[in-house]
Amino acid sequence: MLLAQEAVDLRLDLSTWDMLLLGTYFAFVIGIGFALKRAVKTSGDFFLSGRSLPAWITGLAFISANLGAVEILGQSASAAEYGAAVVHYFWIGAVPAMVFLGIVMMPFYYGSRVRSVPEFMRLRYDRKAHLINASTFVLASLLIAGVNLFALATVIEALLGLPDEWAIVLSAAFVLTYILLGGLSSAIYNEVLQFFVILAGLIPLVIIAVKEVGGIGALFDALGARNGEAFTSAWEGTGPGGANAFGDVFGIVVGLGFCLSFGYWTTNFAEVQRAMAAKSTNAARMTPIIGAYPKVFIPLITILPGMCALVLIPGLGESGGVEYNNAIPALMDAYLPAGALGVAVTGLVAAFMAGMAANVSSFNAVFTYDLWEEYVRPGRSDAYYLWVGRLATVAGVVIGIGTAFIAANFENISNYFQVLFTFFNVPLFVTFIIGMFWKRATAGAGFWGILVGTLGALGTYVFYKFIPVLEFRSDLHESFWGGIVAFVLGAATIVLVSMRQQPKTDDELRGLVRGLELRDMQEGELAFYRRPVPMGVGSLVIAAALYVGMSLL
């Protein structure tokens, strides 16, 4: 009710100049598509940017692909609901996995010259494992694209008063156009542009919100007094019998920090594809590590405003009040004047497009290379697959619009994501990591590892949600433990199955397993800021320092 009234006021506040900003942004988005159109000659250009981009571009795209409207609204909603502990998603739930991906796994992904993550699965294991990976990825991409559309619709409806059907179709049409024109390069260029617009839109909002609450120290004092000390602390109440909504220390460190986060960041082709577009092995390895640096500070523009909103927006999250998911839009409405408001609205729309485009541009590659070329129509010309990829892009966007309605039925979008990741990603991660480091893992073991791991995660969920045998503090807490179950069962299955089967020969495994690498690493000659190991360690140190800094507040 409240938001609907505010939205009416806001619509009047959005000046003609602010609309012009939004229009300018859309013109640039399409302009990038046309500019890059000339560079798309082969399917490799369309799906992998011709493996030609510098590391700073792929690195920022890597982080921007994960900075969609869903993440921004979802993380600020989680912060308002669960408190400061949401930083775990970033400092332990992302940075270590990104560093691991760059240092340890990227030499195999990039060095083996596979064109997608599922393709690695096919070469390392067999077609059964490949099919399960490719098809679950395609389904998840379409679902997530729908979730992004839904998030956009809520923002546009609240802020601009534009009917959500129109907002969905219009924005989806823009994403479709620029990907059709410029392929992955277009998606990546736009992601980098979006990254800066998102920052320009949200930083002023955070500055005002923090000033209004009297500084971060005062905010933490006020929320601590109101919601309990654990609410403003990352680790308080994570011991046995504690009340931290994120659950226990073991669940956070092993479940989120290892299983879920490694599962997400190291196997998600929407992310890894950005690194595969890099121009060299070293640039590919640097991609997630360059992304780790902004990732460390993203909580300042998502979690911090979410917590400020709890103080500044009366009735946030209460029945009849503003929903948690609208914490940032409500702050924008209350505090941003003309000009800054236009940039912030553009930033949120940009964030939606980043999320949607990342899913569409990875979906079309996996659909074309891994499903169509592998199983339906193999051995055609490259021009044919380029054409299939363009058609798949259109189909992906259309289906994404349809799945937006599925997303509308879930209250907290973040939780919904976590559930999905537990089911798909952790079993895939355990299969990849064992495949990369244990030569003995057999062709057939991958499929069984994924199957049993997924069933483990699903079983944990069912026995918590529907047949209440297991007890957890929250859905998040359940998802961490579901990840651990999936990891352990998946690993055990791969080992057991491998013991009973004939291993692959060295020739079949060249480039795919440790000890049989194809890469040539000349890291020693580069300046330290171009080397993955020192830069990766640097981002871990910053993340650790921020945990310490926050505990002192």
Add this chain to the structure above:
Amino acid sequence: MSDRTDQEPTDADRAKVLRLAKLFDLRTFIGSLFVIFGVVVSLEGATASAEEIAKASDINISLWSGLAMLAVGLGFLAWMLAQPPVLPAADTSMERPDSTR
């Protein structure tokens, strides 16, 4: 990317390709968008009413964020001009032995 011919590219061709490469460099896009945003938003800030400034916790946020965006935009353009894009040596760069099977 000029058409593939057997003739050596002339200096005029090279200059034209370099001009296009600069125009279509990502830093040009980011830089010019931020310059436009910076100018528009700081003008909105400069003409903001007292009421609007009071709304934003007594900070003229549009003016300041507009000027900051202008600076970032000029920075990107300067970076592009200081380190222009490097053109591929030959126009075989898009061909890769492993891009098709």
